[in-house]
Amino acid sequence: MTTTWHADPIALAAYVEGSLDDVRASSLEAHLLTCDRCRDGVATSTPADAIDRMWGGVVDTIDTPHRSAVERLLLALRVPEHLARLLMATPSLRLSWLVAEALALGFAVIAANGTSGQDEELVLFLFLVVAALLPVAGVAVAFGPGIDPTYEVAAAAPMPADRLLLIRAAAVLASSVSITALAALALPDLDAIAAAWLLPALGLTAATLALGTWVRPLVAAASVALTWVLFAAAAAVSTQDRLAAFRPAGQVACLAVIAASAAVLAHRHTLSEGRIVR
Amino acid sequence: MSAPTVEIHDVRKRFGRTTALQGVTFDVAAGITGLLGPNGAGKTTLLRMMATVLAPDDGRLRLLSWDPQAADERLAIRRRLGYMPQEPGFHRSFTAFEFVDYVAILKEMTERRARHDEVRRVLGLVGLEGVSGRKIKALSGGMRRRVALAQSLLGDPDLLVLDEPTAGLDPEQRLRFRELVSDRTADRTVILSTHQTEDVAALCQRVIVMLDGQVLFEGTPRELTQVADRRVWLADDRAAGARLSWRTADGAHRNIGEAPSDADLVAPTLEDGYLLLVGDRAFAEEAA
Amino acid sequence: MTVRADGDDALLLAVAQGDRQALEALYRRHAPWLLARLRRRCADPGLVEEVVQDTFVAVWQGAGRYRGTGDVPAWIWGIGIRRLIDRLRKTSPVPRSADDALVVSAEDEVLLGVEHGDLGAALGHLSPELRAVVQATVLDGLTTREAATLLGIPQGTVKTRAARARRELREVLA
Numbered sequence: 029m030t031t032t033w034h035a036d037p038i039a040l041a042a043y044v045e046g047s048l049d050d051v052r053a054s055s056l057e058a059h060l061l062t063c064d065r066c067r068d069g070v071a072t073s074t075p076a077d078a079i080d081r082m083w084g085g086v087v088d089t090i091d092t093p094h095r096s097a098v099e100r101l102l103l104a105l106r107v108p109e110h111l112a113r114l115l116m117a118t119p120s121l122r123l124s125w126l127v128a129e130a131l132a133l134g135f136a137v138i139a140a141n142g143t144s145g146q147d148e149e150l151v152l153f154l155f156l157v158v159a160a161l162l163p164v165a166g167v168a169v170a171f172g173p174g175i176d177p178t179y180e181v182a183a184a185a186p187m188p189a190d191r192l193l194l195i196r197a198a199a200v201l202a203s204s205v206s207i208t209a210l211a212a213l214a215l216p217d218l219d220a221i222a223a224a225w226l227l228p229a230l231g232l233t234a235a236t237l238a239l240g241t242w243v244r245p246l247v248a249a250a251s252v253a254l255t256w257v258l259f260a261a262a263a264a265v266s267t268q269d270r271l272a273a274f275r276p277a278g279q280v281a282c283l284a285v286i287a288a289s290a291a292v293l294a295h296r297h298t299l300s301e302g303r304i305v306r
Numbered sequence: 307m308s309a310p311t312v313e314i315h316d317v318r319k320r321f322g323r324t325t326a327l328q329g330v331t332f333d334v335a336a337g338i339t340g341l342l343g344p345n346g347a348g349k350t351t352l353l354r355m356m357a358t359v360l361a362p363d364d365g366r367l368r369l370l371s372w373d374p375q376a377a378d379e380r381l382a383i384r385r386r387l388g389y390m391p392q393e394p395g396f397h398r399s400f401t402a403f404e405f406v407d408y409v410a411i412l413k414e415m416t417e418r419r420a421r422h423d424e425v426r427r428v429l430g431l432v433g434l435e436g437v438s439g440r441k442i443k444a445l446s447g448g449m450r451r452r453v454a455l456a457q458s459l460l461g462d463p464d465l466l467v468l469d470e471p472t473a474g475l476d477p478e479q480r481l482r483f484r485e486l487v488s489d490r491t492a493d494r495t496v497i498l499s500t501h502q503t504e505d506v507a508a509l510c511q512r513v514i515v516m517l518d519g520q521v522l523f524e525g526t527p528r529e530l531t532q533v534a535d536r537r538v539w540l541a542d543d544r545a546a547g548a549r550l551s552w553r554t555a556d557g558a559h560r561n562i563g564e565a566p567s568d569a570d571l572v573a574p575t576l577e578d579g580y581l582l583l584v585g586d587r588a589f590a591e592e593a594a
Numbered sequence: 595m596t597v598r599a600d601g602d603d604a605l606l607l608a609v610a611q612g613d614r615q616a617l618e619a620l621y622r623r624h625a626p627w628l629l630a631r632l633r634r635r636c637a638d639p640g641l642v643e644e645v646v647q648d649t650f651v652a653v654w655q656g657a658g659r660y661r662g663t664g665d666v667p668a669w670i671w672g673i674g675i676r677r678l679i680d681r682l683r684k685t686s687p688v689p690r691s692a693d694d695a696l697v698v699s700a701e702d703e704v705l706l707g708v709e710h711g712d713l714g715a716a717l718g719h720l721s722p723e724l725r726a727v728v729q730a731t732v733l734d735g736l737t738t739r740e741a742a743t744l745l746g747i748p749q750g751t752v753k754t755r756a757a758r759a760r761r762e763l764r765e766v767l768a
Contacts, residue, residue: 044626057631070627078629079625085643090654
């Protein structure tokens with residue numbers, strides 16, 4: 029449909045203002061669907077502040093980063109927005125990692141439920157050892173120059189590296205503990221031993237962070253993990269009790285490790301800053 | 307030279323058996339200073355130190371009148387620092403906007419709306435506002451470098467350390483980069499490293515030439531050009547006494563070195579001065 | 595149909611590829627009339643501004659789904675009016691005055707755009723309620739249910755009024 033008719037400027041201005049009579053307004057609306065020129069006329073008659081304001085809102089919404097499920101959960105838990113954003117750059121807080129953790133534990137749980145007696149104890153031993161190691165692995169993956177591609181840029185930023193490390197470590201620990209607690213509920217024997225991984229998990233993580241004040245997080249995590257596995261195995265063999273590392277004596281030892289690590293961290297609070305090297 | 311904003315004094319650095327810096331000393335003032343030299347000259351090592359990412363084995367630095375070895379002063383430096391590394395790394399699935407936003411959080415911009423405005427501003431400065439929503443892995447190499455440049459501009463830093471900022475940029479983007487960086491030279495210190503003598507000639511008030519971890523030259527671009535004064539001549543072939551010689555587009559040979567008395571001397575360029583200092587090391591690196 | 599380089603179709607294509615400046619160009623072109631048109635359907639100015647914002651966010655996100663039918667403004671309007679209706683469904687509707695009048699084509703779109711003449715006058719003879727219904731269902735392209743939400747009346751009423759309006763129009767035009 030060709031049209032040589034265009035709305036006159038007075039009508040346009042009245043329309044924008046809302047004072048144009050209804051018959052002509054509706055006709056104009058139909059016309060506006062097909063006419064560039066009159067649309068421009070409306071644009072020039074519309075006050076700029078409303079247009080700019082709405083555009084600011086559009087841009088803000090578009091630029092708001094796509095938030096993953098994990099990030100939305102963090103925000104729901106009242107984690108400040110900028111911290112949640114920071115945490116989401118942590119590989120070990122990504123959904124894929126969390127799923128991997130859940131699967132690893134899930135297999136152990138299924139195995140535990142499918143066996144009995146001696147075998148069950150062995151599987152439980154493995155579950156507990158692995159459960160204690162998960163947060164350590166998470167911390168190692170979350171940090172370190174080899175893993176974090178933005179290391180170079182982050183190193184030059186004011187946010188202290190140790191603060192970032194602690195925030196991430198805390199988040200990793202919280203997520204691992206939550207998943208493990210859920211998995212532990214599915215273990216066949218719900219007695220005290222099913223929770224025996226908690227203190228070791230905290231202890232190992234604390235030890236990793238403390239050791240991280242001297243060496244790279246990856247090295248710290250690997251050393252701690254190796255020591256733990258050897259210790260748990262040695263305890264099992266020497267006392268003929270597979271779960272020796274998790275008995276009360278072992279738990280107390282973990283408490284001691286936590287205390288010592290906390291002291292180290294408090295004292296050497298410039299975590300790994302001295303190692304601004306590669 | 308006006309009051310120095312960056313002081314480097316007898317700085318040394320080794321990596322294992324390799325000596326990266328062998329006692330480097332110079333000062334930098336406000337304005338744009340270029341670091342020129344072939345690969346392996348130690349430019350990146352030096353820039354990393356100026357960005358407080360690396361500590362020297364010996365010697366000391368002062369950045370914006372603070373000492374980067376002291377933790378609290380280091381923090382003060384970083385609050386006024388922008389750094390563009392040679393090989394910027396990105397989180398794979400971030401968009402350009404999200405990455406710069408992430409760095410903005412690391413730079414302590416916690417308030418979301420203001421932070422987003424600042425992110426949009428720096429992306430606009432480098433001309434990437436149209437693609438801010440695109441994932442970084444979907445951006446070309448030149449665009450990625452511009453993202454890296456954008457994050458260095460967050461917060462309008464007083465000290466801008468740029469490692470090979472023009473690598474991978476086409477001539478138009480290079481021009482835009484020069485305009486960007488030339489803004490506010492009176493109160494901002496920019497140190498950039500480059501292979502390209504045209505960048506230095508067009509942009510820098512001072513230039514430092516490095517080779518094998520040492521400073522060979524420190525001065526203005528004009529002074530560097532003058533190093534080759536009366537030492538550049540044309541001939542039909544490679545001449546005796548020429549340290550460097552190459553065939554130009556019109557068939558003649560351009561020679562640099564000790565010119566014979568009857569030589570057809572030509573006015574030297576900045577590149578000639580640079581090449582005279584650095585010798586065939588410059589060509590060797592390019593061929594590598 | 596030729597596609598102008600900066601025509602709406604081309605802009606929308608660019609938006610689908612993530613070009614923010616194309617979105618802004620589209621916005622500057624279409625937000626003003628969308629704002630004015632929605633304001634005539636809903637008296638709450640804050641709500642209308644939000645709807646316009648949401649519309650262009652939806653354009654940004656859904657640009658790839660536009661099927662190039664050459665009628666970008668109508669597509670944008672469709673998004674906008676439906677957003678408005680969704681919002682009205684959730685909050686209590688603020689009804690426009692019953693004095694809504696319209697020019698309408700009964701079944702024939704050629705009549706759209708007639709400003710003067712018999713048809714306009716004929717529609718002027720309709721009562722405001724009938725005109726409002728015809729505007730919603732024909733001019734705005736809404737379903738019975740959507741029209742009901744917009745006008746704040748039951749669906750059955752929409753249907754009966756639309757039928758009556760058509761009957762009266764035919765009588766007047768005959």
